[in-house]
Amino acid sequence: MLLRDDPARAFVPYPAVEVPNASEGPLAGLTFGAKDLFDVAGYPTGGGSPHVLAMSGIKSVTAPAVQRLLDAGARFVGKTHTDELAFSLNGKNAHFGTPVNGGAPDRIPGGSSSGSASAVSNGLCDFAIGTDTGGSVRAPGSHCGLFGIRPSHGRVSLEGALDLSPSLDTCGHFARDGDTFLRVGEVLLGPDPNPLPQEPRPMLAADCFAMLDTEVRGALAIVVHGIERALGEAAMVETAASGFEPLYWAFRRIQGREAWLTDGPMIERYAPPLGPGVAERFLYGRAVTDDEVADATRLRAEFRDRMDGILGSDGVLVLPTMPDIAPLLTESEGTLDLYRNQAINLLCLSGLAGTPQVTIPLASRLGAPLGISIMGPRGSDLSLAALAVRLAREAAEPLL
16 A cells, blocks of 8 residues: 655655565665656656656656565555755755655755655655765755765665765665664665674764854764764764865866766756756756866766775764754745755765765754765775664763
8 A cells, every 4th residue: 555645845745656565674664765767667757846756757667776675575655855956055946845854844855855755754754765975865954954975986886876976975874763763774785895894983074064153063062972982982084185176166067067078958948947056067067167177077086085095994083964944934935055065065076976974863953954964985885884783872871
């Protein structure tokens, strides 16, 4: 039986089609939603765009990541909304509306995996999958009070899913509780090629915390103390040797160029109406030059090497997931864009480095959720998820 009651407006209201799942398996008894970038047999794939939806047709093959969950016994309950063409961090779709943030209903859910985070945070399913290119799992995870992971780049298959920026796109998942989060991770991620040791080497991203407002740092400080109580005193490190601005622009240029290569031909041919912010980002992507891409690609390689050196094979970096709690729904597009640009300074780090990052629902401010993240070496995804679950328990104990 598929979900039919959707008070959070998290699911795309497609006609319900039964999707077979295994009767037994490690995820038996759990329900899930899939971001409407992933093909599911019997459904179209709309990508948050009326035009893409109109061209989609009904899919006959299910994306491997979704099929893996079905084969593990999880039951599919629907496709979840996404920001238009997955090119936003806000969760506000000009064509399909804004899913409700279950952790703070008066605030944006974050995107572009907005429907997936909304569905889980409102208890409409046990877990959901989304994609994370520039923060599209981590941002809504933090805003909605959820566990969320951006895996190592390439760790989880994106076959049968709509692209945005292929060298940055990843498939992640959300859950409300650590047990479910880890169970899903064991199925999607598989065994680690580079597992973390039982007692990893903790570090704090000093320059990331320094960019936060005093109130946000204060809200996260008690969580950081709890993490250090669990793992030992953390060494202070600087992630951005030359500041965040070069990394910000490297990310924006690579993402913008690849997004234009992905969707530009459709946009130029059909001129579909694009929502606020989305239209401007595609115009920016079209204007990125070859020289800018070459410089950005070189800087990405240098930063990747730097992060490899910082993390080694046993390091865990603690950093803020987002600059603050989710903005209010009533904020202007200009204010949301400023917030998005500030967030990219934090979110671009694991994107450029290709490393896994987990946001943990450990803090709050003004009654709204505020995540904190841990980042590990590439290939340490499952052990990083397990560590996140451990920290959610141990670091929260002083708060009880």
